[in-house]
Amino acid sequence: MLEIREVKTRAEQRAFLNFPLKLYKDCPYFVPPLYGDEKKMFRPDYVYYDTCDTVFFNAYRDGRQTGRIQGIIQRAANEKNGEKRARFTRFDSINDAETAEALFSAVENWAKSKGMNAVHGPLGFSDLEREGLLIEGFSELSTFEEQYSYDYYPALIEGRGYCKEVDWVERKVFKPDKPDPRFKELSNYLLKRHKLHFGEAKNTREFIELYGDKIFELLDISYKDIYGTVPFTDGMKRMLIGNFKLMINLKQVAVILDENERAVCFGVCFPSIARAVQPSGGRLTPLALIRILRAVKRPRIIDLGLVGVLPEYAQTGVSSAIISGVVDILNQESVEYAETNLNLEDNYNIQNQWKRFKTVVHKRRRAYVKYLNGENKDD
Numbered sequence: 043m044l045e046i047r048e049v050k051t052r053a054e055q056r057a058f059l060n061f062p063l064k065l066y067k068d069c070p071y072f073v074p075p076l077y078g079d080e081k082k083m084f085r086p087d088y089v090y091y092d093t094c095d096t097v098f099f100n101a102y103r104d105g106r107q108t109g110r111i112q113g114i115i116q117r118a119a120n121e122k123n124g125e126k127r128a129r130f131t132r133f134d135s136i137n138d139a140e141t142a143e144a145l146f147s148a149v150e151n152w153a154k155s156k157g158m159n160a161v162h163g164p165l166g167f168s169d170l171e172r173e174g175l176l177i178e179g180f181s182e183l184s185t186f187e188e189q190y191s192y193d194y195y196p197a198l199i200e201g202r203g204y205c206k207e208v209d210w211v212e213r214k215v216f217k218p219d220k221p222d223p224r225f226k227e228l229s230n231y232l233l234k235r236h237k238l239h240f241g242e243a244k245n246t247r248e249f250i251e252l253y254g255d256k257i258f259e260l261l262d263i264s265y266k267d268i269y270g271t272v273p274f275t276d277g278m279k280r281m282l283i284g285n286f287k288l289m290i291n292l293k294q295v296a297v298i299l300d301e302n303e304r305a306v307c308f309g310v311c312f313p314s315i316a317r318a319v320q321p322s323g324g325r326l327t328p329l330a331l332i333r334i335l336r337a338v339k340r341p342r343i344i345d346l347g348l349v350g351v352l353p354e355y356a357q358t359g360v361s362s363a364i365i366s367g368v369v370d371i372l373n374q375e376s377v378e379y380a381e382t383n384l385n386l387e388d389n390y391n392i393q394n395q396w397k398r399f400k401t402v403v404h405k406r407r408r409a410y411v412k413y414l415n416g417e418n419k420d421d
Contacts, residue, residue, distance in 0.1 A: 089281050150412070
């Protein structure tokens, strides 16, 4: 007998958190999130709960857990977009259509009870979380920032009446066969032409103090119309700054400023810690911390993170100055390649940037939508 339980007790919370670790135990491509960060979702003071409502469900068949799912109403996103949508995320299931149907029905009924007329995802509380369902690239190592899923997931979701809304692609970016000084020369020329300069700092703390507020303002503006994004709250800013302090190397972050010291372009990347967190299931054990420190000190893979450009500079080529820094990172002896993470397939500004590099598209992810009123619109 199949049973869906709303997560209420601590035991049910642990089951929700532990289910994907069991489901993907023998999968070499799955990379867990940090277990401690995931646990914070069940705290009443969690950073996103000033703008979100949420619900969690576990599925059981004859007492054995077979799946899980989370529903989110991101009120700030709905207000920004003029929508009444719920999001689904953290969907994991055995290959069983009945389990998937029951879990999605639970989220859809919850969404209807809250006055929503559509469900879409996978999307988390914000675009800083894992998003998109893997539909190509099942034999590729996931990045730490994104979620792996088995190849039967698309059929389970589409079987519930969900259709494509957007796709993202991910690329491997390889170091150039030989140095090309023209790229840096062009970048320097564009900076001079537009009277721009790089922000400087002695250390990470000073960088955040000098440029933190300016960068968040830049990101809010440049990401305003990007699918799935939400405005930064003070809590989100504090959380992101805390993460930056742990992971950021000044050689892997840059901000470009205008004559008035306004941030017009920003980029950051991270050493991949995917392999480092796999053995511990995302728990920060002493051995896991040692592996993470090694990965940070001598990275094999670089994860390309946030890149933001003010709209008035989007067509100037100024972002090439940030991208030229990627070349320097790729040329580090230990680095094999970089991963772009998610780029919307129709974001041609960013897609065109990678034409200068030797790349391969190795993964594709999808966000689905289902309209609960039976029509293909947000009425």
